[in-house]
Structures are given as structure tokens and as C-alpha cells.
Amino acid sequence: MGGDMTGKFGHGMRDLWPLEPGAIHLNHGTVGVTPNEVLAAQWAIKQRIEAHPARFMFRDLKPALRAAADRLATVLGGRGDDYVFTDNATSGVNAVLRSARLGPGDEILVTDHTYGAIVNAARYVCEQSGAALVTVEIPFPINDDAAIITAVENGLSERTRLVILDHITSHTGIILPLRRLVDICHSAGAQVLVDGAHAPGAMALDIPLCGADWYAANLHKWLFVPRGCGVLWASPAVQPDLHPAVISWRLGEGFTAEFDWTGTRDPSASLSLPAALDFMDRLGGEAVRNYNHDLAVAAAAMLAERFAGPIGAPAHMTAAMALGPLPENLDPSQEEAGALHDHLLYTHNIEVPIIARSGRLWARLAAQVYCQMSDFETLADAVEGWAAKK
Template sequence: MNPALQAGFGREMLAHWPLETGVIYLNHGTVGATPRRVLAAQQALREEMEQQPARFLLRELCGLSGPSDRAVPRLREAASAVARFMGAQGPDLVFVDNATAGVNAVLGSLELNPGDQILITNLAYGAVRNAAAFSAERRGARLVTLELPFPGAEPALYINRLSQALTPRTRLVILDHITSETALVLPLAEMAACCRAAGVPVLADGAHAPGAIPLDIPRLGVDYYTGNLHKWALAPKGCGFLWVAPERQQGLHPPVISWGLGQGFVQEFDWVGTKDPTPFLAAPAALALMQEWGLEAMQAYNHHLARQALAWLSARWGFEPPAPEAMLGSMVTLPLPAALGSTRQEALRLQYALLYEHRIEAPILCLGGRLWVRISAQVYNSLEDVEALALALEAYK
């Protein structure tokens, strides 16, 4: 028996989440789902904050507005715990609301001249593409799109295509660690090494990576890494981070300029105005819970379940696996039978039919003139959920 299956994971784990009873939730990758214990930790922080808001926010949170009896500011304490989880150092990591905010911070601080290029791939998240296009257009630069194949090919092909796409005018490459719609785990370290050899900095969009796969950010060789903790790392909503290599921190600013301006990378990001910081402060509780459940066991279970879904559905519906084993994580995006449709309108209609008629939450996508389903495997899911999804979809053929 696979060791991951001995950890007690499956539908019984639903007791740890406040997910709606009776709904099959195969969409953890979209906005995550926060366990009850982490929500309780966040609520305790909110209540503590409201007992003495000025002390909590102005003196204890980041140490920007006066003395505190805390040896380490609250945000720095949380940042150090999060950084350790990903093999990094606390001073190199700051919190942002989400990965998109991290991308905007890097793009907004990037020096661009007319004719310069930002390179992005066709597999990039739509919001990130919009941010890159906006940043390039306002400065007379160009957004260049590198076409990468999906269904996937061997990792070497992605590296070779990236190498050929770099030019002397490339000022930044934005690479996904795990692509959003297509759920491919890209060979990020090798692609970053290719860019580094050409002298081009890399911004990694790791929205789906923390918690889902083993992660040691400094070893990836990227210049910037932004990710979400409210997806696979189980933190409350609105909890992301931006890691920046020490040599890239000077001159990097948050999208919101506030009282920390000119006081360094950490101070600028730690205070961007009054907001609820409890998602960030509760993130260590989420990471501790994953360690308690067994982080490696969770990742192994989710990966195994994604592989099971791929094998079972490819045999049932007669398609070739869309990605090699090396590019599969805790999610998998699979083609649907052609009879189910081929347009975005049909994808949306089918997704809503799944939810409202069968109580199954799973994204239906239209890619390349064909419908696909993306399945997220979390420890509260089982192969029974995938089987129920298949039966529901087949009712519309």
C-alpha cells in the first residue's frame, strides 16, 4: 500500500474544514480552504488586536511607530516562520495580500525603457499577464509571449524554448512554478539557470506551490518569488508573500507607498497603511498544523490522488496523459469527452450544472477549442470524489 494512504487522509478529514456539508470540493487550488483551527487562531488574533488596536498595529506589528515590549515585531516573527518553511531567511521575505500583489510590486519597481521586453509564457495566470502588459505599455516596452506546449512535453523542451526566446532587450522573465489553468509543475530551477546565464532576472509566480510541493526558494536560483499561503499552505484568505534575493531588494517598493518609504525593503512592505494583518500572523499556525498532520505525507497523498485521477479518467475516457509524471503536483487538468462541448459558454454552463445540480465544485476550462476539468487533490478528497465527478459529467454527453 502506498505510504501516503496510511496517514488517515480522505473524506474523514472534512471534519477539520467548515466546507459546506454534501458538496464535493475538488477546487482547493482556486482560493484555498482554511481549516477550523487556523480560523480560530486568526479570530483570537483579531480579538487581541481589538483590545488595544493602537498598541497592536502601531507598535507591536512592525516596530515602525515607537517602542514595544516585544523583542521581535509580530510581522517579522511570522515572516521568519514562513521563510523557514520554504528554506529562506526572514529578512528576505515580506507579506503581500496575494501573489498578484507581489508581481505588481516587482513590475512597478522595474526599470524599463522604450524597446525593452518583458517575457511571459502563454501558460501564465491572466491577472499576471494583465499586470505585465500594463507595466510594459505605460513605458513603451514590449510584452513578449513565449509559447509553451499544452498538453505538456518533456521538461527539456520548455528549457530549450525559453533559451531561444531570450534577447539582449529582455529585462525580466516571469515564470510560473505551477501553472494555474493547466496545472503543470514547470522545471523552474533549470529555466531560471537558463535566464541567469543570459543575465536576465526571473520573477517566479509560485501561487500554487507553497504547501503543495517541497519548496526551497533560494535553491531555485530566481531573483523574485511570490506565492500564496491561503491556497495549499492553509492560511486565511489574503495571505501571500514576496521573497527577494538580497542583491535585488534595494529599489524595490510595495504597490502602496506609506510611512516606511526610504527605510528599507522590510519596513516599506511591513506597513502599507491600516489593514487587518491577522491572515499573515495566523500563517505560522497553518504551517504548524500541516507539520502536525505530516507535511510530507500530505504532499504524497495529494500527489498520489492526482495521479490516480489522471490514470482512472484517462482509461475511462480514452485520452493520453496531458503531462509527464515530472510535471504533476497536487492538481491535474484533464480533457473532457468532445461531446461535452468546445466553447467558453459551454464550459461555464457545465461548471454551474455540476455545482447546482450535482453539488460538485470543479473548474471547467476551455483551452485550445476543447473543454478540460482541473482537479485539485487535497487531503479531504478521495478517489470517490473523482468517480462522482466523472458520473456527473457523463450525464451531459
């Protein structure tokens, strides 16, 4: 693979991934799909580890992780030593939440678009500490940033200690106006944890420039790293009080030392990061982002036209995932969403999340360079067939 790949985006790319022939995969967002050559690099790393396991784990691992973090910083901004690897975004968020010193009267602010697992973690630390969990509502569909800013402003109080902001919301695919929100939260005296699970690889991103205190993300979604690779960035000011959710040998030895060893685990996903970035570089990171964005937006517009419904969010608030409306005669319940999802998967071999929200069903359309418009048209045909029987 080499040269300009942009013209080859679409089904011509599929051989670079181990996707099942015939499967229509419109759900890159959920757990990613690792390219073949990155899987091969990961296998080579596993063999290198097994050639001398204790030497690798206790001597070679730390410098290898630090080198990978330095490489990551060239893509996501800032210094390698402000990044640590986690198994996933959930564990990065848990590290921050479990390190927070909260007490009765304190508040954590989330939105009604916050990912459910993260809400659970926030609720848990609130219950343990006596703090309160405050949820603000962001309207959906949405046309501009104003409603988001107003919702967060209205949810802040002098008791708000921590605000959790998605960079790209999971179920609704909206890019939040992060820098403005962070500034508003800081002005109100609250710290900000960003859940950027979907951001690296899906949108242009400089993490330190977001201005937050912590930024947790996944690299195994849109950056082509094998599954089980998250990252946690922390501003130097908050690092001394930040500990992994799993405490191990290096407690008290500093941010990178504590996170670089959280017990014996398989580090091969994180160490495959350079191979994933090489792959992305050859595709062209900006070309990938632009193709995915344009395809997701066009696919949502196609569903909106075909089923006479609204689009979820305007193009400038969309990265590589967009919600397309489904026919209005479908029951907007979780049960119907689950039944339609399973019908699409098991009858048509189409994997796509179906979301019940704001009184209708939506398909969350994730575009990746191995997808093309005909995939989304096949989805629309299959949904139409389902709706016709209702």
C-alpha cells in the same frame, strides 16, 4: 488531533474544515480552504488586536510579522528578513513589476500559461514604459521539460529584461523546470520573477535555491493560511530597488519596513501563519504533498481512461493539480466550459474548474486531504451524464 494522520486522509478529514456537508470540493487551488482550527487562531488574533488596536498596529505588529517571517523561512528556506507578507500573489507580482525600471526597447517575457491577472499587470507596465510584452507558447498536453526549455530559450533576446515564470501553472497544473529556466534567463542577462502562487504546501520547495531574483507566492492556497496571505521573497541584491505597489510611510526605510506597513489593513491572516504551519506539521507536510500528488495523478488517469483522452502532464511534472480530459464530443469552447462548470456546481454540488484548451475540455483536478477518489468518480459520472445529452 495528533499522531500519524496519514491513514485518515480522505473524507475522515472533512470535519477539520468548514466545508458545506455534501459539497464536493475539487478546487482547493483557486482560493484554498482554511481549516477550522486556523480560523479559530485567526479569530483569537483579531481579538488580541481589538483589545488595544493602536498599540498593536503601531508597536506589536512589526515584531509579530517578523517572527512569522522567521517561522516561514524554516519551511521555505533562507532568511526571514528576505520575506515580506503581501495580500496575495498578485500584489507581490505587482510590487516587482511596478518597481522595475523599463523603457522603450526592453522586453518582458511570459508564457501562454501565465496567469491572466499577471499578464495584465505585465501588459500595464509595458504600456506605461514603452517596453514590449513577449509571449512564448508551451505545448499542452506535455510529456517532458524539453519543450518548455526550448520555448523560453527561443523567446529570450538581448532586449529581455524580465522573465515571469510560473512555478506551477494555474490552468494547466504543470511544474516548470524552474532552476534550469532561471539559469538560462540569467545567462541571457534577464532577471527572473517567479509566480509561485500554487507552490508552497503543494510541492517540496526551497525558494532561495530556485535561484530567481524575486519569488511571489500565496500561502492561502496550499499552506492552510487564511485567505489574504501572500508572500514575496527577494534576493538581497534586488531589495534596495523593490517597493510595495502601495507606497506608504516607510518609503526608503528598507525592504521589510516598507512592506510591513502599507497602510492600515487587517494583518490577522499573515499572523495566523504559525497556526497554519502547526496544523500542517501535525498532518505531516510530506505526507500531505504525497497524498495530494498521488490522488491528483490517479484522478486524471481515471478520467483519461474513462473518456479515452490524453493526460495533461506526466506525474513528475505534477504537484497537487492535474488536468483530466473530458469527453471529446463536448464543444471545446469557453461557453461550454462555463455551462458545464455551472451544471456541476448547481446540479451536483461539485466545484471544479473546467478548462477549454488545445481543442478539448479538461477538468482541473485539485486534490486535498479532505478529498478521496470517490469524489472524482462522482465528477466523472456527472460529466458523463452531461455528455450523453449532447
